[in-house]
Amino acid sequence: MTMLKQPSGADSVAPSDRKAVIVGGGEAYRAEQGSDYLPGISAETVGAKVLWLGVVTMPPGKRTKAHVHARHETAFYMLSGDELEMWSGDELQFRDVVHPGDYLYIPANMLHVAVNRASTPAIFIGARNEPTAQESVVLFPEMDERIP
Template identity: 70%
Template sequence: MTISKERTDAGLAFSRGKALVSKGDAGYQAEQGPDYLPGISAESVGSAALWLGTATIPPGRRTKAHVHERHESAFYMLSGEELELWSGDELQHRDLMHPGDYLYIPANVLHVAVNRGAEPAVFVGARNEPTAQESVVLYPEMDSRVP
């Protein structure tokens, strides 16, 4: 992702004590699968330690097995039907999320999210890592553990 001069200048204004209103940045599909639309990030406002935006998992889709090595993530489910979250060293834990639920993923926890519903699962998310493609590490050998 290229950071434009306008975005770089916005980050400099932020660092000089000026608050910024952001219209967000271009959306992208993350390496691990979801569609992200960043509102606050290193790319959009020059954030040094925070990412805030939306994440969407389309109907019938799932993320790849992955960890975020250096950051925690938090999500609030806005809409959709139900989302399965598989986590743990062997992806042995299964939890269900519904609209109105919060999710916390500690750093370095293996996880997979699955949307088996007919509607997109949409979340507001935050993490303590500001870049577009954060410290994600894929574990393709673990993908088949989630049905």
């Protein structure tokens, strides 16, 4: 298999189904629900068709808005930080705490809120079966006040 480091700028090599592509990552962005995303593998960076892989950060003292990912599953591995509260369920009635070294799975269409009450960023490697930056997020603002 040929490995290609994808350069940036005018010399960029278009992704291909016939060779592997190595990228330095895409442009960082703040997702609609409030977490910071740094894509590595995505439709935008390599032409991925069903996969997104990157770094997701919840800044210290911040939280996401109540939301679901209507059409995709999400998986995270917590790299660093103190801990992160994960509230989930139809009424956001379940509270779990994620620590560095833990894996987290969020099924498609699962209502959830992530809260970082610590003074350090919570940093995750994340993957989902939706390749674009414009994922299938649906916000539930009426549920935001349920989480203290």
